[in-house]
Amino acid sequence: MDSPITIIRPDIIEFGVGTAERLGKWASDKGYARILVISDAFNSTRVETLGLKGDITVFADVTPEPDTANLDKVLAAANAADAQLVVGFGGGSAMDLAKLAAVLAGSSQTLREVVGPNKVHGPRRVALAQVPTTAGTGSEAGIRALVTDPKTMAKLAVESIHMLADIAVIDPALTFTVPxxxxxxxxxxxxxxxxxxxxxxxxxxxxxxxxxxxxxxxxxxxxxxxxxxxxxxxxxxxxxxxxxxxxxxxxxxxxxxxxxxxxxxxxxxxxxxxxxxxxxxxxxxxxxxxxxxxxxxxxxxxxxxxxxxxxxxxxxxxxxxxxxxxxxxxxxxxxxxxxxxxxxxxxxxxxxxxxxxxxxxxxxxxxxxxxxxx
CATH class of the missing domain: 1.20.1090.10 (Dehydroquinate synthase-like - alpha domain)
Structure with missing residues (x-):
């Protein structure tokens, strides 16, 4: 009880069956017209459930246990999209890559320079939303992201308050199809x-x-x-x-x-x-x-x-x-x-x-x- 502690959570958490489309209204109210959705092959087919409007780019190539090569592809897509809002839509892999894209795209910092706690330079230039489609990682609520280094086969962990989502939308209906x-x-x-x-x-x-x-x-x-x-x-x-x-x-x-x-x-x-x-x-x-x-x-x-x-x-x-x-x-x-x-x-x-x-x-x-x- 005598140990100091800091609690950090997204400013807005939408929870409940049927809430997925609330992301679109939130994004429209904020005026975000260029949006990048980072997802896997399956979830990329149902981006419309989020109710997003505007110029929407979908990166659909997130892999399980993503490595640095997968992150490089995400960052290339993020730089090309020049998005105002990045959305992680999927499991923990998609949401972790969305966090990293939100802080590294257009930044002078590299992944290696931000590995560890509190090394990301802020403030973040883009908004970040997280929409989980599995019930497991809890990545939508956190400030950590992990990718695998294929050379060492070790996890590279980045922790930063700048990777905290502006909004997390947790719609259990999105998990109905999980095997x-x-x-x-x-x-x-x-x-x-x-x-x-x-x-x-x-x-x-x-x-x-x-x-x-x-x-x-x-x-x-x-x-x-x-x-x-x-x-x-x-x-x-x-x-x-x-x-x-x-x-x-x-x-x-x-x-x-x-x-x-x-x-x-x-x-x-x-x-x-x-x-x-x-x-x-x-x-x-x-x-x-x-x-x-x-x-x-x-x-x-x-x-x-x-x-x-x-x-x-x-x-x-x-x-x-x-x-x-x-x-x-x-x-x-x-x-x-x-x-x-x-x-x-x-x-x-x-x-x-x-x-x-x-x-x-x-x-x-x-x-x-x-x-x-x-």
Missing amino acids: ARTTAATGVDAMAHCVEAFTNRKAHPMIDLYAIEGTRLVGKYLARAVKDGADAEARAGLALASLYGGFCLGPVNTAGGHALAYPLGTRWHIAHGAANALIFPHVLAFNTPSVPEKTRAVMDALGRKTSDDVQSVFDAAYSFCADLGIEMKLSALGVPDSDLDAMADDAFAIRRLLDNNPRDLARADIRSIYEAAY
Whole structure:
């Protein structure tokens, strides 16, 4: 309670089924006539749902786990469009690239010069809007963006208040078409943001409120949404959980779970949500001795009763993910056991997250977790 904390959120957050078109009215009221929408191939086909008017350019080539080459293409499109408003329309990849385009297009700064916290020169020249189409990353609410360096296979993280959206429009109806497998994985990603913040060394009562409620929402609604993608109440619950997870990322951030999940994406292109789900029970159980009461609260929020035994926590967390149809073995995802050492080296180097973990994760611990997950 005695630790200072700063809470940063978009000025305007529109939430609810049918709110997507409100972005168009907001943009028109602001007088934005040149608009760049950064999206993936699927979502680029439904840009009209945003109700935008004017000279609209759509970049439709966002890739999962985007790398620096994908960012270069986005920046070329942004410079050509000379937009007054940049819109991230998609999952976390589209929204992260939109953040970077908003601050780097037309700037003298390069990506390498802004990697890290608070290195972006402001003020931003263009407006930024975020419209998520999955319920997982919470990127619409945050000030961080990540891209992969293909040479080192490491995530490059940029953090800046200048990447905060002017408006976030969260319409759960946009997630109705997300397949069951993706719904499950992204839902666990949202939950992992909340759980890792809740059990974090930097945990704070002001964020705990969002973290535990986000976890509860996932526990209540994720299985329902996986079973019936058109369940509007369940989709809204997950969208809210994702938003709350985004609130957790700014002042507290994630910890060991995400650090161990990242090499799965950068080295083997496993979707971020799926990687987090596979790792989640292992790190939660590992951390239990350091945060037993909070771990119990997490499992209660997920609707899973456990004892104080670490194995009980692991079994309950594992079954929560596996029951959603998520693949829980590295070997089944095509990761060779010969790469576990390199993955452990990569994860151990992610100090910005590991230093948040409530229990020290040595390199040997990380290697053991990968072996157990294999």
